[in-house]
Amino acid sequence: GAVVSQHPSRVICKSGTSVKIECRSLDFQATTMFWYRQFPKQSLMLMATSNEGSKATYEQGVEKDKFLINHASLTLSTLTVTSAHPEDSSFYICSARDPLTTNEKLFFGSGTQLSVL
Amino acid sequence: AQSVTQLDSQVPVFEEAPVELRCNYSSSVSVYLFWYVQYPNQGLQLLLKYLSGSTLVKGINGFEAEFNKSQTSFHLRKPSVHISDTAEYFCAALSYNQGGKLIFGQGTELSVKP
Secondary structure, three states, X not given: OOOEEEEOOEEEEOOOOOEEXXXXXXXXXXXXXXXXXXXXXXXXXXXXXXXXXXXXXXXXXXXXXXXXXXXXEOOEEEEEEOOOOHHHOEEEEEEEEOOOOOOXXXXXXXXXXXXXX | OOEEEOOOOEEEEEOOXXXXXXXXXXXXXXXXXXXXXXXXXXXXXXEEEEOOOOOEEEOHHHOEEEEEOOXXXXXXXXXXXXXHHOEEEEEEEEEOOOOOOOEEOOOEEEEEEO
């Protein structure tokens, strides 16, 4: 089946640095990818929808300049947390949709645990 | 706006007992419904989904769910749980016209005790 690879699985960084998270679709071309954020013991909150070749669509309350999304190819979307602070510490998960299938087929990455010191 | 409500944040249960995790959705349009499982520090794994047709949906690991349109519910059930079922479970809905956005419920922590 289709696989979505997310890297790194865990990252620890100092406050003020930037962190890039990659989301790759391994055996299909994903025109659309989604980025979610999950705080401990809470649900997944959609942050943004990433469209290949165009600007991402951010959900209300998500800072575009803080969370930079790039979807430059059909198999790769990146989320960069700029000038990270401890409150950005969270679990980030991406998902991708295979455009050759119907809307309900979403594949999830394994997530990235970000810890900002 | 689309919303999903999971009525129980935590469900403790003994091994081999039956379990039901409740989920209600609100929408003015037809939806696709999903149940996902998340093990600690991992991504999501699809358990089952309802798209159309039979209202009783069977998934992996012995789970099943029943779509009830009149009650706007999609409760997850398993007749006999195992220790390995201990995890966080998320109900999610996707509207036909939402372009692939999944709206998640708050999650239910299932804790299976020996």
